[in-house]
Amino acid sequence: MNVPQKYGMTFLVWVILAGMAFIRLTSYGSINLSVANADTPSYIDEAAPPLLARDMFTKSRLFTTNLVYNLAKVQECELTAISHPALGLETERAVQPCFTRIVLFQNLLSVIAWSVLALAVANRVAGGFEKLLSVIIIPAFGFTPAIADWDSILGSESLTFSLFAISLALLLKVCFKAASDESDGSNSTLLTGLTLTALFLWTFTRDSNIYAIAILFVFALISFAIFPRIRKNKSLIIISTVLLVITILGLQSAMESRRWKKPLTNVFAEYILPFPAREEFMMGLGMPDTKAAEYPVWFKESAPRAYARFLIAHPGYTFTSFTSNLGGIFSENIQPYFYSEQTTVRKTLIALNDILHPNTYLVFVLDLLLILGLAFSAFTRKNSDLTAWVWLGVWLIASATIMMVINFFADSIGVTRHTMLAVETFRLMLWVFLIILFDQANRKVLAVTGNG
Numbered sequence: 001m002n003v004p005q006k007y008g009m010t011f012l013v014w015v016i017l018a019g020m021a022f023i024r025l026t027s028y029g030s031i032n033l034s035v036a037n038a039d040t041p042s043y044i045d046e047a048a049p050p051l052l053a054r055d056m057f058t059k060s061r062l063f064t065t066n067l068v069y070n071l072a073k074v075q076e077c078e079l080t081a082i083s084h085p086a087l088g089l090e091t092e093r094a095v096q097p098c099f100t101r102i103v104l105f106q107n108l109l110s111v112i113a114w115s116v117l118a119l120a121v122a123n124r125v126a127g128g129f130e131k132l133l134s135v136i137i138i139p140a141f142g143f144t145p146a147i148a149d150w151d152s153i154l155g156s157e158s159l160t161f162s163l164f165a166i167s168l169a170l171l172l173k174v175c176f177k178a179a180s181d182e183s184d185g186s187n188s189t190l191l192t193g194l195t196l197t198a199l200f201l202w203t204f205t206r207d208s209n210i211y212a213i214a215i216l217f218v219f220a221l222i223s224f225a226i227f228p229r230i231r232k233n234k235s236l237i238i239i240s241t242v243l244l245v246i247t248i249l250g251l252q253s254a255m256e257s258r259r260w261k262k263p264l265t266n267v268f269a270e271y272i273l274p275f276p277a278r279e280e281f282m283m284g285l286g287m288p289d290t291k292a293a294e295y296p297v298w299f300k301e302s303a304p305r306a307y308a309r310f311l312i313a314h315p316g317y318t319f320t321s322f323t324s325n326l327g328g329i330f331s332e333n334i335q336p337y338f339y340s341e342q343t344t345v346r347k348t349l350i351a352l353n354d355i356l357h358p359n360t361y362l363v364f365v366l367d368l369l370l371i372l373g374l375a376f377s378a379f380t381r382k383n384s385d386l387t388a389w390v391w392l393g394v395w396l397i398a399s400a401t402i403m404m405v406i407n408f409f410a411d412s413i414g415v416t417r418h419t420m421l422a423v424e425t426f427r428l429m430l431w432v433f434l435i436i437l438f439d440q441a442n443r444k445v446l447a448v449t450g451n452g
Contacts, residue, residue, distance in 0.1 A: 031107040036083070176385065207250070208418075267409070318409075366430055386440065
């Protein structure tokens with residue numbers, strides 16, 4: 001690509017991104033509109049000053065959401081639009097004084113996050129067509145209702161999606177710097193700092209994100225073992241070390257905070273105690289009678305470990321329970337918390353939403369096939385770029401699968417919402433890796449014809 005074409009393509013990419021951002025910010029009504037859910041009051045309470053206290057990581061809500069609600073100073077604010085879909089009490093969004101700061105931040109962060117991810121992917125593909133696909137499909141994925149509607153909801157989901165997109169974009173940059181053997185420098189220091197900050201904030205939006213970080217750390221260790229040339233990369237060593245610290249901190253804070261207690265109580269009440277054989281198994285692990293005074297003490301100290309042992313000891317139940325519900329887990333691509341006027345624009349967004357966020361778990365199979373195809377190409381062509389893509393793709397599949405399984409078994413209520421990030425990760429991978437596959441196929445054709 002010559003210089004005029006290069007700068008022309010760069011200009012076109014930015015024009016498209018600006019257009020996509022404008023459509024996103026003008027298609028959903030006022031970005032000051034918001035709606036609360038059943039969890040919102042707890043975010044407000046847990047964010048009360050002082051934030052930087054000894055218990056900041058062991059509260060019932062996680063650090064990142066507490067930070068946002070603390071900075072927004074909403075402790076004295078009154079919620080006026082609260083939705084309870086489980087009770088059939090959905091509502092419309094409203095301008096809620098004080099909370100406009102949070103919803104404005106969520107909307108702007110979302111636009112920035114998906115734009116940054118689109119640019120990160122566009123910078124890693126060679127073909128002009130693939131660059132355009134990157135800055136059209138990826139923002140459209142984040143700007144359609146399956147993601148964008150959550151930016152109006154006062155919860156943790158919007159922050160989770162946005163920080164995930166930013167973290168993925170930065171990890172992509174880190175992977176390709178390592179694959180190309182770029183030396184450490186001031187830019188590497190900045191990239192390392194931004195990546196760790198994004199990953200830290202993302203980790204502490206939802207407990208299940210901790211497991212994705214743990215898998216990322218394991219992948220880093222495996223990479224050091226397989227690729228000796230990256231062992232001297234100081235940035236990777238620092239990132240890996242901090243990932244270990246985040247993992248330990250996250251797991252310890254989750255257990256000490258007892259955030260698991262209410263969801264696991266739901267699980268026991270629905271999946272364990274009503275079944276005599278399962279209750280008997282738990283009693284064999286030391287569980288007292290549920291009416292005994294010792295039961296709350298046992299539950300607090302031993303329930304998570306006992307439940308994990310139950311799932312491991314009954315692989316048939318574990319496997320069939322999960323797989324039989326995959327259809328339901330992937331069945332939704334729209335939030336249930338607020339109504340929207342069915343304008344022509346809204347109907348168009350919903351139609352596009354159904355294409356980009358398909359309601360089928362077959363996307364998981366397609367993701368596997370795409371990664372296998374890229375892995376085969378990386379092995380046969382010994383392409384470092386492809387190796388980086390495969391590394392990132394395998395981590396995404398592994399972490400999304402673990403998060404989905406953990407969230408599925410961790411609660412019996414709101415399973416679809418809890419597994420939503422994993423589901424959207426699989427959906428996003430489908431489009432990103434199709435773009436990469438097109439780009440690699442185009443590069444191969446150009447190499448064969450001699451036009452590259």
